[in-house]
Amino acid sequence: MAWVRFERDFEFDPPARGGRVTLRYRAGRSYNVPRACALRAKAAGAAVSISRPGTDEAGHD
Template sequence: MPWVHFTKDFDWYPPELNGRFCLAYKAGTITLVTTPCAVAAKAARRAVATRKPKDNAHERR
């Protein structure tokens, strides 16, 4: 499961749910997503790969 940074809004419809469910990601969101979602978002030029954000103050140095 890769970390991605969404550069534009992106709606992900998991194929196994046949369009009955949508995950909406807003531009600027950095999150962990499934590999198929990351591949689709990058192919649509709506996201780029990134690293996990620093959680704690001591990691931000």
């Protein structure tokens, strides 16, 4: 899992679901998503990596 903030709307079809499910992520929101989703979203320019919300730069609560 990876924390990302979506810069634009993004749809992800989990490979394990064989195209039967589409997850939609809204621009301007942060989510903890599967790594495959994070990689595809970042490659498409739709998301950027972030630290877990509620933590400081070092990842501490």
